[in-house]
Amino acid sequence: MKKSGKGEYKKEGEKRIGNRDFEDLILQLKSPFPTERRWAARDLAEFPEASCYLLDCLKGEKDISVQEVIISSLIKIGDNVAVTGLIDLLKSDDAYLRNAAIEVLKGVSEKISPYIEKLLHDSDPDIRIFAVNILESLRNPNVIRWLIEVLENDENVNVCSTALDLLAEVGTEEAISSIKKVKERFKDEQYIQFAADLALRRIYGRG
Secondary structure, three states: OEEEEOOEEEOOOOOOOOOOOHHHHHHHOOOOOHHHHHHHHHHHHHOHHHHHHHHHHHHHOOOHHHHHHHHHHHHHHOOHHHHHHHHHHHHOOOHHHHHHHHHHHHHOHHHHHHHHHHHHOOOOHHHHHHHHHHHOOOOOOOHHHHHHHHHHHOOOHHHHHHHHHHHHHHOOHHHHHHHHHHHHHOOOOHHHHHHHHHHHHHHHHHO
């Protein structure tokens, strides 16, 4: 949309319009036109201080194409404000935002490492499952230790099942004892038995 007079706009495809300084871009995030909001969100990726504004906008944004650009800009900025804001989205009622947050956090795995232990102890089992899923892409020497702690301490069968699934892919011999313990602890849970046996077979096979 192009501003042609006071308060007047006309359509102009996907071209950037208006001033591109920080203050104007923030104002354009509130534009009634998705095209303007998309361009503003895209250009704000160049401003590290934009994280909080982009997150506020994302929470109320209904246009998926704008949401995608906002998320892309948050990835590019990647500061603590962006990362913690994306973590908060794991509890969003919007399924798209929840799933997008998981994928984004996987993509900035090294930046989320300091928050993993807190997520793994969240009161919501769904958040703990999300945290285990994020571990899949985390290049961190503590991944096995975190998964072992889940098996040793988490009382939720679904969280433990998710941890076993990942251990089948990345597990090492140090996890064997904990896998056997969780297998005994949930001896009446058929999937736990299957997942634990699979993880053990693969670990032994890698040994």
